Amino acid sequence: MNPNLAESTDGAIVEPQPEAPAEEGRHLWRSFFASPGAVVGLALLVMIVLAAVFAPQIAPQNPYDLNQISIMDGRLPPGGESMMGTHFLLGTDGQGRGIFSGILFGLRTSLLVGVLSALAAASIGTLIGLFAAYVGGRTENFLMRLVDLQLSFPTILMALMMLAALGNGVTNVIIALIIAEWATYARTVRGTALVEREKEYIEAARCLKLPTWRILFFHLLPNCLAPVIVISTMQVARAISLEATLSFLGLGASVTQPSLGMLISNGYQYLLSGLYWISFFPGIALLLTIVSINLVGDRLRDILNPRNV
Amino acid sequence: MFASIVRRLIQALFVIVAMTIIVFIGVNVIGNPVDILINPDANQAERARLIAHLGLDKPLWDQYFVFVTGVLHGNFGNSFVYSRPALDVILERLPATIELAVSALVIAIVIGIPLGMYAGLRPRSPISRLIMTGSIFGFSLPTFWVGLMFILIFAVQLGWLPSNGRGQTAELFGVQWSFLTLDGLRHLLLPALNLALFKTSLVLRLTRAGVQEILPQEYIKFARAKGLREGRIVRVHVLKNLLIPVVTVIGVEFGSLIAFSVVTESIFAWPGVGKLIIDSIQMLDRPIVVAYLMMMVVLFVCLNFIVDVLYTLLDPRVRIGAEG
Numbered sequence: 001m002n003p004n005l006a007e008s009t010d011g012a013i014v015e016p017q018p019e020a021p022a023e024e025g026r027h028l029w030r031s032f033f034a035s036p037g038a039v040v041g042l043a044l045l046v047m048i049v050l051a052a053v054f055a056p057q058i059a060p061q062n063p064y065d066l067n068q069i070s071i072m073d074g075r076l077p078p079g080g081e082s083m084m085g086t087h088f089l090l091g092t093d094g095q096g097r098g099i100f101s102g103i104l105f106g107l108r109t110s111l112l113v114g115v116l117s118a119l120a121a122a123s124i125g126t127l128i129g130l131f132a133a134y135v136g137g138r139t140e141n142f143l144m145r146l147v148d149l150q151l152s153f154p155t156i157l158m159a160l161m162m163l164a165a166l167g168n169g170v171t172n173v174i175i176a177l178i179i180a181e182w183a184t185y186a187r188t189v190r191g192t193a194l195v196e197r198e199k200e201y202i203e204a205a206r207c208l209k210l211p212t213w214r215i216l217f218f219h220l221l222p223n224c225l226a227p228v229i230v231i232s233t234m235q236v237a238r239a240i241s242l243e244a245t246l247s248f249l250g251l252g253a254s255v256t257q258p259s260l261g262m263l264i265s266n267g268y269q270y271l272l273s274g275l276y277w278i279s280f281f282p283g284i285a286l287l288l289t290i291v292s293i294n295l296v297g298d299r300l301r302d303i304l305n306p307r308n309v
Numbered sequence: 310m311f312a313s314i315v316r317r318l319i320q321a322l323f324v325i326v327a328m329t330i331i332v333f334i335g336v337n338v339i340g341n342p343v344d345i346l347i348n349p350d351a352n353q354a355e356r357a358r359l360i361a362h363l364g365l366d367k368p369l370w371d372q373y374f375v376f377v378t379g380v381l382h383g384n385f386g387n388s389f390v391y392s393r394p395a396l397d398v399i400l401e402r403l404p405a406t407i408e409l410a411v412s413a414l415v416i417a418i419v420i421g422i423p424l425g426m427y428a429g430l431r432p433r434s435p436i437s438r439l440i441m442t443g444s445i446f447g448f449s450l451p452t453f454w455v456g457l458m459f460i461l462i463f464a465v466q467l468g469w470l471p472s473n474g475r476g477q478t479a480e481l482f483g484v485q486w487s488f489l490t491l492d493g494l495r496h497l498l499l500p501a502l503n504l505a506l507f508k509t510s511l512v513l514r515l516t517r518a519g520v521q522e523i524l525p526q527e528y529i530k531f532a533r534a535k536g537l538r539e540g541r542i543v544r545v546h547v548l549k550n551l552l553i554p555v556v557t558v559i560g561v562e563f564g565s566l567i568a569f570s571v572v573t574e575s576i577f578a579w580p581g582v583g584k585l586i587i588d589s590i591q592m593l594d595r596p597i598v599v600a601y602l603m604m605m606v607v608l609f610v611c612l613n614f615i616v617d618v619l620y621t622l623l624d625p626r627v628r629i630g631a632e633g
Contacts, residue, residue, distance in 0.1 A: 149324060152613045154565040156572070157605055164590050164598050165335030241451045248453045249575055249587050264454060268576075272472065276461050283454040290449050 031303050041295025048289050052111050055104035063097035063105060064256070091277040093266055099277060102263050103285045109259035110289065113170060114240035117177035122232045124178065125185025130216055130224065132186065133193035144190065150183035155242060163251045170259075173252050177239050188231060192224040226304040233297035237290045244286055260286040314618055321614045328606040329380065332599055333373050376599070385600035390589070395596035399582055399604065404484045405475060406581030409573065410566040412488065412501035414559065417508035422555065425516025430543065432521070440513065447510030452569065456503040456576035463499060471496050473578035500577040504570055508562055515558055519551040557616070564612045568605060 033039055051058060091099050132143040150158070162176035196202065197220065205215045244261030246252035248268075252261055260282045267278030351359075360366050367375070379386060385395040428437040464472035475496055478485035487493030523529065524547070532542045571583035578584065582601060589597035 145320075153605075153609055154568040157565075157568040157609075160571065160586070160590070161332065161335065161602055164602070237449065241449075244451055245453050245572055249572065250591055251587070261453075264457065268457065271457060271461055272465060276465075279454075279457050280461070283451075283457065286451060286454065287449075290451070294445070294449050 028303055032299055035299050035302075037295050038299030041292040041299070044288060044292035045296055048107065048285075048292065049111065051104055052107035055101075055108055059098075059101035059104045061098050061101050063101045091281075093263075093270075093278045099263075099281050102258070103260070103282050106258055106260040106263050106282060107285065107289070109170065109257050110240050110243060110261070110286070113174055113177070113243045113259065114236040117174045117181065117239045117243075118232050118235040120174070121178045121181040121235065122185050122228055125182040126189045126221070126224070126228055128182070129186040129189030129191075130193050130220060133190045133197060134212070134216055134220070140190075143186070147183040147186050147190075151187070155180040155238075156245070159242060159246060160251070163246065168251055170252075170257055173243055173246060176246075177242060180242075181235060181239070184231060184235070185228060188227045189224050192227055193220055196220055196223045230297060230301045230304055233293060233300055237293040237297065240286070240293075241290055260289075317614060317617050321610045324610055325607060329377060329603065330373070332602045332606070333376055334369070380603065385603070386596035388589075388594055388597050390592050390594045390597075395600040398597060399585065399600055402580060402582045402585050404486065405579060406567060406570050406574070406583055408486060408488060409497070409500055409504060409570055409579060409581060410563065412497055413504035413508060413566055413570075414563060416501055416505035417512050418559065420505075421509045421512030422516050422551075425513040426520055426543070426547070426551075428513070429517040429520025429524070430547075441517070444510040444513045447506050447513075450506070452503060452507060453572050453576055455506055456500075456573060459499050459503055460576070470499050472499065475580060500573050500579050503576070504566060504573040507569070508566065511562065512555065512559065515555055516551060519554060520547060523547050523550050557619075561612060561616055564605075564609050567608070 032042075056062065093099060093102065128143060132140040158180035159173075159176045162179055163172060166172040166175060202215065202219055205219050210219075240260075243252055243259060244264065247259050247261030248265040250265070252259065258266075263282035264279045264286070267275070267280070267282070270278050357366075365372075376386070383396060387393060388395045388398050391398050424440050428440045431437050460472040463470045473496075475485075475487045475493060478487050478490065478493055487497050529542065529546055532546050567583075570579075570581060571587060573579065574581045574583035575587050586598065586601045588594075589601070
């Protein structure tokens with residue numbers, strides 16, 4: 001995996017390498033593209049991510065620049081035109097912000113929260129799972145009890161508990177999501193690591209008296225990553241959905257950094273008077289994001305086929 | 310075996326105590342409720358009186374001690390907003406939530422099990438594929454957005470069903486229930502369907518997996534060899550064996566239905582504890598938040614304890630594993 005490793009060990013002893021998966025990688029790609037659903041999902045996902053990244057360039061207006069919006073344009077239906085002649089593809093909300101522009105900017109917050117929280121939860125959970133599997137004994141028991149306990153509470157309850165304590169805001173939502181989700185990774189990684197630990201390459205590494213951290217991170221970890229990748233993809237979707245839910249409940253993102261959930265929540269009050277587009281289109285965007293991530297994740301799971309998912 | 314149950318019980322109690330500390334400290338870090346409750350024109354003396362009245366001037370450990378003593382007497386303190394005991398406010402709202410959760414569970418079972426069995430018995434039929442695709446949507450659609458769409462379609466566009474409140478209620482065992490009146494049922498339908506969406510998909514997938522596990526078994530082959538009619542095999546041999554794991558999971562999931570009712574209740578303005586807790590978090594009504602969270606912790610610890618004990622009693626492998 002890492003060519004520097006072999007050089008850095010002294011003399012003739014060459015560190016045993018886990019099988020290099022270069023050939024395998026190409027094969028994985030090919031089988032990924034064999035599924036039409038996954039290809040559609042991936043294409044959609046790439047488009048969504050690009051749209052979010054280049055939102056300031058694509059969006060016809062910056063919905064959070066007060067100079068560019070006018071309350072006179074409020075509640076225009078999809079395709080409506082403002083007094084200044086601006087065309088609003090998906091209509092406007094109560095403040096005259098274009099829904100299309102709002103969605104592009106909202107995607108940024110939603111994706112940011114989803115990716116950051118999944119990455120952080122994956123790192124923390126993986127470390128704890130690896131550590132537990134490697135040290136064993138009482139520490140392992142204690143950590144796994146903690147994981148069981150955590151998993152026995154629904155995520156939304158954990159998130160509510162955290163947000164009741166921390167208060168609103170994007171950072172707090174990310175923290176709440178990490179705390180609510182790390183346990184899944186810890187359990188899975190421990191399961192995989194327990195199996196891998198008994199294999200010969202680890203034994204070989206031990207015989208070479210390699211330092212523990214080195215065995216953990218360069219030998220054990222790379223071989224436990226497949227399930228982590230699969231769970232992470234799904235978890236990004238779950239985190240985006242949960243963040244949207246929390247924002248809808250008024251506990252998530254702040255007004256200055258609205259996510260898709262917040263946009264949907266803004267439209268809630270207009271829904272009963274039939275102004276559907278304020279909630280509907282951000283909802284569709286949220287839906288497409290979640291479904292495309294799940295399509296990709298589903299295929300990845302089929303290919304990598306980890307035991308514990 | 311008795312020892313292992315006692316050990317689980319001690320662990321459960323330990324968890325509850327640990328959670329009281331976490332919840333109490335956590336909730337005490339958030340903003341000052343005095344700022345919200347007090348009249349902005351109030352002077353310093355009135356302010357101090359309110360702080361003293363709420364017990365917020367005492368050191369944190371002292372507040373915790375007062376809190377724990379209160380909890381043991383079933384007293385979580387008075388709600389800042391309602392000026393009544395927090396537990397009373399919650400218990401008053403609890404029947405509405407339980408009604409909603411039970412209705413959702415019934416819907417999930419009534420829809421999920423038959424569809425799951427169909428998909429399991431005829432895995433290749435196009436209808437089964439449709440059912441399975443539908444269940445993926447049930448998993449991935451965000452509940453709150455589906456709820457909004459329900460309102461948009463059935464309440465706003467078609468005007469068939471009401472979109473908020475419990476409607477007319479009738480009394481049974483001294484509690485008001487919606488499901489006893491026609492108007493109440495009409496109010497109950499949309500929220501219950503919304504809350505049931507996720508669990509229906511779960512029950513459906515569990516049932517399908519169960520059917521596919523049972524069908525290749527020897528006793529099914531034997532029943533077929535005996536010449537039993539297919540209907541009887543499905544009803545007696547498949548369904549009965551299927552129900553054991555499904556019922557277990559449904560039992561465990563009931564707790565999470567109550568937790569997730571937070572979302573549904575907020576959308577449909579259903580006056581249950583879920584709506585109450587969201588309002589209370591926003592109003593920084595600490596006693597209600599703490600009492601709700603503690604109630605949920607106790608509920609989940611109890612559910613898990615019961616499941617653990619049942620497993621220990623039913624499955625010798627778990628018993629040996631725990632003692633080894």
